[in-house]
Amino acid sequence: MKYKIDNNYFKYSFYAFLAVAMSILFYLALNNLGYFLKSFSVALGITSKILSPFIIGGSIAYLISPGVIWFEKKVYSKVKLINSRAKLHRLISVLTMYIILLSCIALLIIFVAPQVGNNLRDIIMRVPDYFTTTDQLLSKWTMELENFTQMEISPHIDAKMTSIFLKITEILEDILDNLVFSIVTFTSGVLNFVLGLILSFYMLMDRESFKKSFEKLLRVFLKDTSVERVKSFAREVNDLFVKFIVGKSLDSFIIACICFVGLNLIGIRYALLLSVIVGVTNMIPYFGPFIGAVPATIITFFDSPLSALWLMIFILALQQFDGLILGPKILGDSVGVSPFWIIFSIVVGGKLFGVLGMFLGVPVIGMVRLVVNRAIDRALERKKARLEKEETAVP
Known part of the structure; x- marks a missing residue:
């Protein structure tokens, strides 16, 4: 009498073993995450210096x-x-x-x-x-x-x-x-x-030659349709980054100039230094105005507590003007991401990469949004095509 192998039993056993093995590997990876991150940061630092x-x-x-x-x-x-x-x-x-x-x-x-x-x-x-x-x-x-x-x-x-x-x-x-x-x-x-x-x-x-070389490299590994999708996605990401960086820089420059004029009219000491601080920190959405207002207020407080109060009121009014009038006029909906995800990207980017991460976190989350939306659109298109094929196949 021959022994008959149950294929389903073998398949489920393999899946169970794979799940346990992946859980163990995930646990080990979390345990040694600090070592990996430290090694990665050291390697990244050396590479960036070179x-x-x-x-x-x-x-x-x-x-x-x-x-x-x-x-x-x-x-x-x-x-x-x-x-x-x-x-x-x-x-x-x-x-x-x-x-x-x-x-x-x-x-x-x-x-x-x-x-x-x-x-x-x-x-x-x-x-x-x-x-x-x-x-x-x-x-x-x-x-x-x-x-x-x-x-x-x-x-x-x-x-x-x-x-x-x-x-x-x-x-x-x-x-x-x-x-x-x-x-x-x-x-x-x-x-x-x-x-x-x-x-x-x-x-x-040599901008065009770099583009052509990169496109040739893509065509070696990808199909022509995939290459066109990558090029379209790259154009969208480039537009997003350019609009955000250029728009935010112009917005912060205008805010710094208005701040300099206003602080001089109020009679605040170190008006230029404080305006530079406010303008630079304004590059960070949401948190930037508060980050810039804190050192400016502390510096002014030692000179005159009353002047520090006027400074806080002026910066608050200036940031309201920026958030409600100037920012929307210059930036518009350049990123297209909800405030929750913008704040999430700033917090995570700041924890990982400091001030630069807080600034670039917003366009990066916008890029992630583009990737997710593209993937969802393709999945819906495939589902629609499959349903249409099934409908046509029914007699």
């Missing part, structure tokens, strides 16, 4: 490419002397954007950076006075609280404030000790930026 000129060059080329395309198609293509030479269009457009970029950097270095530096130096020199003022205020409030509650809390507050002041002193000493290292790092950053500018020039000049 490729930093290329990363900077690619970023510069990507950011100024919309301007290059606009000058090339809207301006120089209509000039009769050069309208028959496409390469000359590209060269003059790239050089025009470089002149604009370098002029903006020069204006920042000449007019903005010295004043911001003077404001920072003045704040650092006033730090001991800030400590004294804070200590006096706390002593006054402590005495009033003790008289009201009849409790001895001043020793605890004095001990806490002493530890805080010692910690701040240690931080300032570390900054001074690492000054040489900071100068070397800054010099290396400047050299990488200059090399990145040179690389970005060639990237912009």
